[in-house]
Amino acid sequence: MSGVAETDIVERVAASTGLPPGVAARVVDDVLAFYRTPAEVYVRRRHTELQAEGRKNPEIFPLIAAELRGRLVAAPDLSERQLRRIVYG
Structure with a gap:
């Protein structure tokens, strides 16, 4: 540190x-x-965690977008499409 x-x-x-x-x-x-943690890494990790809980993408992406807005140093606003691109390429 x-x-x-x-x-x-x-x-x-x-x-x-x-x-x-x-x-x-x-x-x-x-x-x-x-x-x-970079936003892209966070998005991928959270997507995997939420899928493991049995949640589906229509619920996952809005939730991740809301979480990103609440981070201490907020990530830029990302659309659902941008989030999908982070996860799926």
Whole structure:
């Protein structure tokens, strides 16, 4: 992990949770890695997860689009067609 801001976050998480600094750093690294995931990777992963739950594409693509809008650093608005292209090429 690098950067003053990330160090501040680790210190905050450690102080507010009572976690040891090393554990807090791993938690922060995991959360930041999640939010640094490129939109295309996220879309493919979520599509696979939702299909595994038995959901169908007419339900999956609007759900993924809504999730993308709610991410900490929002991905660009992607149409259902764009989402399909990410998943299927």
